[in-house]
Amino acid sequence: MFGFSRAQSIAFVVMLVLIVVSPYVLYPVFLMRVLCAALFACAFNLMIGYVGLLSFGHAAFFGMGSYVAAWTMKVWHVDASIAVIFGALTGAVLGLVLGYLAIRRSGIYFAMITLALAQMVYFFCLEAPFTGGEDGIQQVPRGHLFGFIDLSNDMTMYWVVAAIFLGGFLLVHRIIHSPFGQVLKGIRENEPRATSLGYRTDDYKLIAFVLSCMIAGAAGGTKALVFGIATLTDVHYSTSGEVVLTTLLGGLGTVFGPAMGALVVTSMENYLAQFGAWVTVTQGVIFMICVLAFRRGIIGEIGAFLKISL
Amino acid sequence: MIMIFGIPGPLLFGQLLLGLINGAFYAMLSLGLAVIFGMLNIINFAHGALFMMGAFASWMLLDYAGIGYFPALILAPLLVGAFGIFLEKTIISRLYKLDHLYGLLLTFGLSLVIEGLFRNAYGSSGLPYRIPAILQGAFNLGFMYLPIYRGWVVVAALVVCISTWAIIEKTSLGATLRAATENAPLVQAFGVNVPRLITLTYGGGVALAAFAGVLAAPIYSVNPNMGTNFINTVFAVVVIGGMGSIMGSILTGFGLGVVEGLCKVFYPQASATVVFVVMVIVLLVRPRGLFGKAA
Numbered sequence: 001m002f003g004f005s006r007a008q009s010i011a012f013v014v015m016l017v018l019i020v021v022s023p024y025v026l027y028p029v030f031l032m033r034v035l036c037a038a039l040f041a042c043a044f045n046l047m048i049g050y051v052g053l054l055s056f057g058h059a060a061f062f063g064m065g066s067y068v069a070a071w072t073m074k075v076w077h078v079d080a081s082i083a084v085i086f087g088a089l090t091g092a093v094l095g096l097v098l099g100y101l102a103i104r105r106s107g108i109y110f111a112m113i114t115l116a117l118a119q120m121v122y123f124f125c126l127e128a129p130f131t132g133g134e135d136g137i138q139q140v141p142r143g144h145l146f147g148f149i150d151l152s153n154d155m156t157m158y159w160v161v162a163a164i165f166l167g168g169f170l171l172v173h174r175i176i177h178s179p180f181g182q183v184l185k186g187i188r189e190n191e192p193r194a195t196s197l198g199y200r201t202d203d204y205k206l207i208a209f210v211l212s213c214m215i216a217g218a219a220g221g222t223k224a225l226v227f228g229i230a231t232l233t234d235v236h237y238s239t240s241g242e243v244v245l246t247t248l249l250g251g252l253g254t255v256f257g258p259a260m261g262a263l264v265v266t267s268m269e270n271y272l273a274q275f276g277a278w279v280t281v282t283q284g285v286i287f288m289i290c291v292l293a294f295r296r297g298i299i300g301e302i303g304a305f306l307k308i309s310l
Numbered sequence: 311m312i313m314i315f316g317i318p319g320p321l322l323f324g325q326l327l328l329g330l331i332n333g334a335f336y337a338m339l340s341l342g343l344a345v346i347f348g349m350l351n352i353i354n355f356a357h358g359a360l361f362m363m364g365a366f367a368s369w370m371l372l373d374y375a376g377i378g379y380f381p382a383l384i385l386a387p388l389l390v391g392a393f394g395i396f397l398e399k400t401i402i403s404r405l406y407k408l409d410h411l412y413g414l415l416l417t418f419g420l421s422l423v424i425e426g427l428f429r430n431a432y433g434s435s436g437l438p439y440r441i442p443a444i445l446q447g448a449f450n451l452g453f454m455y456l457p458i459y460r461g462w463v464v465v466a467a468l469v470v471c472i473s474t475w476a477i478i479e480k481t482s483l484g485a486t487l488r489a490a491t492e493n494a495p496l497v498q499a500f501g502v503n504v505p506r507l508i509t510l511t512y513g514g515g516v517a518l519a520a521f522a523g524v525l526a527a528p529i530y531s532v533n534p535n536m537g538t539n540f541i542n543t544v545f546a547v548v549v550i551g552g553m554g555s556i557m558g559s560i561l562t563g564f565g566l567g568v569v570e571g572l573c574k575v576f577y578p579q580a581s582a583t584v585v586f587v588v589m590v591i592v593l594l595v596r597p598r599g600l601f602g603k604a605a
Binding site for chain 2: 056105108112241277284291
């Protein structure tokens with residue numbers, strides 16, 4: 001099922017066990033942060049790892065998803081599931097518009113265009129009345145799921161977040177292993193050849209981008225639900241940089257890399273938070289080490305050592 | 311009072327001047343990015359951080375060594391340029407055989423490190439840098455007051471941009487540089503030390519950013535985030551202009567600064583995003599950029 005190889009199935013079971021056991025050992029709110037970051041990184045990995053396009057503006061979709069989910073929860077008092085769906089839809093629609101513009105260029109230009117477009121979204125959020133400007137949307141209620149599951153309990157919330165993460169994770173995996181995903185890989189390897197075979201490569205890239213943005217929006221919406229807050233940080237370009245770092249550290253184009261990267265990066269931020277700007281310095285150093293000596297990332301290196309693809 | 315399109319003249323010209331000044335910085339920074347990209351095939355994400363280092367270098371020279379503005383205008387670019395050469399030699403040169411995206415990621419990491427270190431050392435609130443005495447005050451041009459320093463920034467930026475253009479397009483060194491951009495192995499075969507040329511190009515581009523930083527120091531407060539605020543817009547400028555032409559970068563930079571200034575007069579709410587809107591239009595109409603070569 002889902003096209004897992006034997007090694008990947010084992011790794012998946014390990015991940016599943018860790019997800020089930022860890023809330024009894026670690027602080028659930030911290031774990032929810034990891035899972036949201038992991039889902040966000042999975043979405044980002046779909047673009048960089050399988051289409052070969054580096055989006056430097058994924059915070060726009062994460063952040064807008066977060067804003068819209070928070071707003072619908074707080075103002076419309078919708079069900080938690082509806083809020084997350086709204087977040088995902090926001091990501092998808094925004095992704096359709098910005099992706100339509102960005103896929104006109106590739107490589108470095110694609111990265112710069114997505115960065116600039118995300119910056120535009122940031123300025124929009126700064127000015128627009130519904131985002132609350134510098135204050136953000138605060139004190140968002142967690143509400144109920146399907147009308148009867150109360151989410152104010154951290155453990156209940158944790159299982160919901162875990163389910164959303166697993167859903168997104170499997171969706172990404174399913175996309176990659178579908179015929180559609182195979183065409184994406186073909187485009188990444190040799191775009192002119194894919195074109196000559198009759199594939200409309202721009203359409204494929206755009207659909208992949210929209211799917212990636214949709215999952216990023218869902219991750220943002222879930223994050224807003226967990227922490228009851230949506231702020232400018234979510235749309236800021238440092239968040240875009242963070243998801244790049246997360247995926248790079250875990251392993252670009254690996255199945256489990258984004259989750260591993262999210263665990264490491266979030267823990268690091270958690271422990272270094274008291275040292276102020278040293279978080280930024282450490283992130284920068286990790287970036288440089290990854291690029292210079294460690295391009296396969298943690299999961300990629302493990303996979304290469306064991307001669308399996310994870 | 312003169313009214314133009316229902317706007318008081320001094321207000322319009324004042325904003326135009328502010329636009330020209332922002333445009334001067336866009337031009338200098340996007341020019342450096344274009345020069346570096348042409349030679350190294352790397353988008354120098356650390357450009358904003360190096361611009362900030364230029365501003366800090368001038369502040370440090372004044373505060374620690376008592377060296378004033380005009381010597382700093384030469385010294386700071388030299389110091390930061392030397393730092394750039396050190397970076398190119400030790401780190402960046404390892405990436406030339408890899409995908410261009412790795413260069414972007416590495417320099418992004420570099421900018422995080424530099425900015426983080428400066429934030430730790432100097433905080434984020436900003437340090438004042440006084441306008442040198444000779445450039446204080448303002449001219450009365452009849453239709454508006456022109457602060458001397460602001461006029462000076464526009465003139466200095468124009469001189470530096472035009473000189474860079476002249477060096478690249480009109481001298482034999484520039485010809486070698488352009489040839490190496492087109493076909494490095496062939497130029498190497500003619501006995502030109504291409505790796506050294508690459509190093510010097512990076513140093514030159516970085517020095518240009520640092521020079522812009524020194525010019526910016528008295529206008530904006532010297533703080534660790536000043537580069538980041540600029541560089542995101544500069545990337546949009548680069549996309550609009552395309553990186554194919556030196557003169558194109560200069561014209562696009564100044565032009566967009568003026569557009570931004572005008573926007574502040576007629577529709578201030580959009581002034582922060584107007585450059586990005588222009589980018590969207592250019593992408594729709596002419597995806598390769600105004601001065602870009604066909605892909």
